[in-house]
Amino acid sequence: MASSPVRRPGKKKVLIYGHYDVQPPEPLDLWKSPPFEPQIINNAIYARGASDNKGQHFAHLLAVESFLGSQNEAPCDVIFLLEGEEEVGSQSLTKFLREHKDILNCDCIVVSDSGMPARNLPALTYALRGVVALELIIKGPSHDLHSGVYGGAIENPAYVLCKIIAGLKDDQGRITIPGIYDDVRPLSAEERLQLARLPFSEDEFKKQLGVVKIFGESGFTTWERRAARPTIEINGITSGYQGEGSKTIIPSVASAKITLRIVPDQRPERVYELVRKHIEGACPDTVTLSIVPGHMGEAYITSYDSVYSRAAIDALRKAYGVEPVLMREGGSVPIVTEFKKILGVDSLLIGMALPDDNPHSPNEKFDIDSFYKGIEMSMLLLEEIGKI
Amino acid sequence: MASSPVRRPGKKKVLIYGHYDVQPPEPLDLWKSPPFEPQIINNAIYARGASDNKGQHFAHLLAVESFLGSQNEAPCDVIFLLEGEEEVGSQSLTKFLREHKDILNCDCIVVSDSGMPARNLPALTYALRGVVALELIIKGPSHDLHSGVYGGAIENPAYVLCKIIAGLKDDQGRITIPGIYDDVRPLSAEERLQLARLPFSEDEFKKQLGVVKIFGESGFTTWERRAARPTIEINGITSGYQGEGSKTIIPSVASAKITLRIVPDQRPERVYELVRKHIEGACPDTVTLSIVPGHMGEAYITSYDSVYSRAAIDALRKAYGVEPVLMREGGSVPIVTEFKKILGVDSLLIGMALPDDNPHSPNEKFDIDSFYKGIEMSMLLLEEIGKI
Structure with a gap:
């Protein structure tokens, strides 16, 4: 200093x-x-x-x-x-x-x-934007099981994890967690005009990121989606066998690292609670669920x-x-x-x-x-x- | 010899x-x-x-x-x-x-x-039972992206993977892939009687596998599910950051190893084709999909x-x-x-x-x-x- x-x-x-x-x-x-x-x-x-x-x-x-x-x-x-x-x-x-x-x-x-x-x-x-991080852990059997001998007779934790994650967004890119948009401060007309002034070429954007198509919450431009809308992203998933070839198991555990970006006036603690409650409600009683909160930061x-x-x-x-x-x-x-x-x-x-x-x-x-x-x-x- | x-x-x-x-x-x-x-x-x-x-x-x-x-x-x-x-x-x-x-x-x-x-x-x-193995690979951006800077503006391949997997079974444990049960030879009354003679204690089964609840296709016993019904199991999932703590990325790739167990008179090649077609139909055009066939074996x-x-x-x-x-x-x-x-x-x-x-x-x-x-x-x- x-x-x-x-x-x-x-x-x-x-x-x-x-x-x-x-x-x-x-x-x-x-x-x-x-x-x-x-x-x-x-x-x-x-x-x-x-x-x-x-x-x-x-x-x-x-x-x-x-x-x-x-x-x-x-x-x-x-x-x-x-x-x-x-x-x-x-x-x-x-x-x-x-x-x-x-x-x-x-x-x-x-x-x-x-x-x-x-x-x-x-x-x-x-x-x-601010951030809310969490990890989702689904536990099934106490150890990996032979998928021939036990396949079909118990719930697969990787499947449950996927089902929960699939339920976090709809096909229009909107987060489906009830209440999640309640506190979002809407963009004013002036703010949208300003974000529209930022240079953007869809072709260059796709080329730069290597994606085949852009996608995001309907009703918003790419800059608005990136800058001023809440998002939920899967940062990583781990489950079962990940090496070369095949190992025919029902994995014992499946987990995902998830972060939300939050915007003014969303409060991180409230967002975390909404996500936790939604996931707990979506998880069947055939597996054991834990949710581990990660770092949080305000917008x-x-x-x-x-x-x-x-x-x-x-x-x-x-x-x-x-x-x-x-x-x-x-x-x-x-x-x-x-x-x-x-x-x-x-x-x-x-x-x-x-x-x-x-x-x-x-x-x-x-x-x-x-x-x-x-x-x-x-x-x-x-x-x-x-x-x- | x-x-x-x-x-x-x-x-x-x-x-x-x-x-x-x-x-x-x-x-x-x-x-x-x-x-x-x-x-x-x-x-x-x-x-x-x-x-x-x-x-x-x-x-x-x-x-x-x-x-x-x-x-x-x-x-x-x-x-x-x-x-x-x-x-x-x-x-x-x-x-x-x-x-x-x-x-x-x-x-x-x-x-x-x-x-x-x-x-x-x-x-x-x-x-x-026989087996049909495959790997499902979803590619999004050409490299992992900062989830703060790009989150919400492109499709997340881990999310697409989860959505496809979530659509493979319903809540009653039945595979939702059209045509998958067409060729399944039904169990005769005599076969069901014989499988019912096999010793089974729900409590011991749960204790042995360490699961909180048994689960499988409705309308069938655990032995029938294990022995005589087709199943689809996720053997492993890989995507993004899997280490300690948090890394706020949109992963470039997400993949899953999947095996089906098939029963008489299902043919592995037909089952593979039904799965491939269903997954291709379920995948949005915001990502690139590849399906890699694995080993196959007849029932x-x-x-x-x-x-x-x-x-x-x-x-x-x-x-x-x-x-x-x-x-x-x-x-x-x-x-x-x-x-x-x-x-x-x-x-x-x-x-x-x-x-x-x-x-x-x-x-x-x-x-x-x-x-x-x-x-x-x-x-x-x-x-x-x-x-x-």
């Missing part, structure tokens, strides 16, 4: 958050240059962490340095908060927030740890019409010369929820990385133009916030 | 089949005595292979030796056929059968490689009223002093089908092992009384066949 030495009266205080830890660079043989020896190729710097998130965070540092060099002071007081556990859950930082609320006291938080939807299309992310949403959001929108517009898009993202960024809960402060989520910057993948890069544009944008942002 | 030196005119020729290979003895720490150092404890001989199938086969050898010692000739000509690949599918023996049909020419085949339904309840098994049935079956029933009645039960078994014994197909000869399936003899498990044993009774029964059987 590094902070302005004194709090200047009448000045806003901005916390700029980043992380210095990175994802493992493997597989190394797919890198065209060594992941920890940065090289500039085709106007981009290639290195693990270049865009996620050292390059983006460095742009903010240079913006403040630029102010200090030219004007001897920045338009706002600034705290730089840098952690080393972002890729593994930010547990220590959450503890640090609770223990140092006083010194972290600020007016707004800036996080540049994501990407832009397209080159020259800046975005302000004002909402993120995040802030107003894109607050003074800080408007300052960010103005800065983005000035830096990039186009109207920024207001977006919601489908993933979860737990630390942003913790900032809100512990410090009571909203985050401005502004990504500088380009869509092809390969965070978490081989040949991660950060575009040099994006980097300089990021410094400019950060200076404009601090100026706009300074005006509030 | 060992055979009577010359074919005596007017004498029946009996082929007695056994195998000298055994299942691996592991886990060794569960054995009370070393698996390959036979020991007699409580009037039973403990060793891997004692009941499956060396002890049972040895009883037949001693029966013939006994005839040769006392009367200088057996009531029938005899071929002993012993193989070493029974536990891995009898592939070489099948080839051997085809190449040596002439010298294996016989009137009936005796196989003692199974158990009795209870001590002092002998049984003649006159039917076995086996012979008349329990043939002269050879009647000879076996008489021999069992005389040896054990009770009326033998006529039974059908749920497992598949492929070599018996090959005997019928290649040599055109039926097998008399007569088990000497007791229900607690632990074949394939630690502490396999063979009861000494069963062994001596087996020699007596084998002698009576050869005498009865000799009278035909």
Whole structure:
């Protein structure tokens, strides 16, 4: 943590958050240059962490340095908060927030740890989905049984698991768990217009993911499905024999890892209870069911019409010369929820990385133009916030 | 193979089949005595292979030796056929059968490689189920995807797999694949009476298998379900993340290993086609489906009223002093089908092992009384066949 030495009266205080830890660079043989020896190729710097998130965070540092060099002071007081556990859950930082609320006291938080939807299309992310994880375990016989000798005479736990999972969604992609949509905050007309501004080509999307057809909840666009609708996904299933060839058994156990993404105003605990109750009701009495709760995280949403959001929108517009898009993202960024809960402060989520910057993948890069544009944008942002 | 030196005119020729290979003895720490150092404890001989199938086969050898010692000739000509690949599918023996049909020419085949339904309840098994194996593979995206970023926007292959599997049976335990029951030979009243004679305690069955409740196709008893009805079982499912904790992905692939047990007069190729067609019809166009056929084996049935079956029933009645039960078994014994197909000869399936003899498990044993009774029964059987 590094902070302005004194709090200047009448000045806003901005916390700029980043992380210095990175994802493992493997597989190394797919890198065209060594992941920890940065090289500039085709106007981009290639290195693990270049865009996620050292390059983006460095742009903010240079913006403040630029102010200090030219004007001897920045338009706002600034705290730089840098952690080393972002890729593994930010547990220590959450503890640090609770223990140092006083010194972290600020007016707004800036996080540049994501990407832009397209080159020259800046975005302000004002909402993120939350998560509810659970594991479903169905136990049948006490040991695997010969499927010839016992097949047909007892319930197969893998079959029961499949039946329960098959009942979680309908053919229109809607979750069938009663009450699950009760608390979902509907998208406003303005929000839908903004999500419709995000670039989307069905052909490119299919090609990028390698799917034969897109599919999701009827009545919503792909961006709406990804960003603003609750979903239930099977992350993994384990049961019985999984090796080569065949082993003719009735498996003793079948289990599935399941996560839901939740949206404002769904509460994780209530969603978990609805899912638990529904699964318990769907499970026959021929097997034993256990449901193991996993991690839970709230969805995040802030107003894109607050003074800080408007300052960010103005800065983005000035830096990039186009109207920024207001977006919601489908993933979860737990630390942003913790900032809100512990410090009571909203985050401005502004990504500088380009869509092809390969965070978490081989040949991660950060575009040099994006980097300089990021410094400019950060200076404009601090100026706009300074005006509030 | 060992055979009577010359074919005596007017004498029946009996082929007695056994195998000298055994299942691996592991886990060794569960054995009370070393698996390959036979020991007699409580009037039973403990060793891997004692009941499956060396002890049972040895009883037949001693029966013939006994005839040769006392009367200088057996009531029938005899071929002993012993193989070493029974536990891995009898592939070489099948080839051997085809190449040596002439010298294996016989009137009936005796196989003692199974158990009795209870001590002092002998049984003649006159039917076995066949098998149809297949693997079902559902491919979604070309690589695992972040379930936060993409969840809800494409089809999850694990979900499709579950939905297809859930549609294979109804809540009454009946297979829902159209046409699947068309060729099933119904159980006669006499067959149902015979299966009802088999010992069955619901409480003991549940305790033995460790299940909370029995379940199977409505309208049939547990023995009928195990022995004489077609079944479809999931042998294993693989998809996505299966390690500790959670990994929030949409898996790229989901697959299931499935086997059906089929009964007389179902044909494996037709059953496979019905399953394939049904699954193809059930799979949405949002994913890619492949179905990989596995091994197939026909069901086996012979008349329990043939002269050879009647000879076996008489021999069992005389040896054990009770009326033998006529039974059908749920497992598949492929070599018996090959005997019928290649040599055109039926097998008399007569088990000497007791229900607690632990074949394939630690502490396999063979009861000494069963062994001596087996020699007596084998002698009576050869005498009865000799009278035909």
